[in-house]
Amino acid sequence: MGNDKMPILPLAIIGMGAAGSMAGIAAGKLVDTALFDGNEKLGKKIYITGKGRCNLTNTVSMDLFQKNVTRNPKFLYSAFHAMTNRDLMAFFEAEGVPLKEERGGRVFPSSDHASDINRALESCLKEEGVSLRKNCRLRALDRVEEPGQGPHLFKLTFDRGRGERTVYARKVILATGGLSYPSTGSRGEGHDLARKLGHRVTPMTPSLVAFRLGDPWIPSIQGLSLRHVSLEARLGKKTWTEFGEALFTDRGISGPIVLTLSSLLSGKDLDKLDLSLDFKPALDRMALSQRLKRERDQGPNRSLKTLFSSFLPKSLVPIFLDLGEMEGDKPFHQMTLEEEGRFIDLLKAFPLTFSRLEGFNQAVVTRGGISVKEINPSTMESKICPGLYFAGEIMDVDAMTGGFNLQIAFSTGYLAGLSAGQSLIDEDQEEI
16 A cells, blocks of 8 residues: 555544534644635535525524434533534634624624635634645545554545545544535535444435415515414324414525425425414404404405405415405405404414425425534544544534524534544553
């Protein structure tokens, strides 16, 4: 193999996203570290998170953080302890990135520019002497043993566009992401490489993603934003309800409450999922009936379409009239009790025809990944393949929207980098 001529890296980290970059910063303080990525720049997915603003964490207590993790929250206890949300905020502020808190505890750069986060990460990596090797896509990862070279080594084969390049490393951290937003480079290669080294990968599905709907009127309300509404999902005997904001797209519905529900529903058989919107969750049927009575007393000759506009966004009025089988020009005082009941029914339980979850191209995160049963939660090291570590979305961990997933990436990356670096120091001391 000729390793006497081939330098051996102490640590190779694959992936320059949030997890890989933070792993590099943590490890770079301890050992010589090289960070590889197939993209031409660091943090390509970070640029598009939070609509380009980068919701990097949340200010809730770490106990509540755990409760917002929907997959394997207990596995993340050590990682969250190693780097809390306050630690992460302090890190970026020390690196010259002022932060601000918005509704729901969401934390963003004060500038609203995700590029500030990437600049801070790259600057810190360079300060720690980490070697950044861009445009290097990992094609193969093998465990090899060279007589007289000490512990087992990893052989990494990269595609650099002009041909392959082979590198050897004592430790490797895989932080290659999941399957969401494949245009950023997350295409599942890391999972394939981990499988070949003996790891199990749990089924992967899109999460934090919009719902595709089958209702014919959807294109007519594309772009309509709703506030203070409630979306209910029913699957068999189980019901989930979320309150907040929603947005109709050209093919369905998105927005915070939809993304949250998608996280709860991802991976389930959704063939018989029922969806309904409550446009007035703060009012029960009796209160709505009384409001209609007051409206009738104030303007009995108004048309139904005019009346409905006082309850709904204008673009929804024709849809309500059609589904309620009512005439828009009909005077309010001629509205029957049956029609009033149908109108209230639609306000409180407006039916949506669920088709499917949108795909990985639109998913914020991936549900599923490297089984956490095969990873030491205290170090992020593989239990199957010593010297191999994992960080970020490549693992079977994900959370609600609101900055929780990026915190997972930063925290697991920090713990993996710290653990790998310290392990190398310990090994070298044992040799002495």
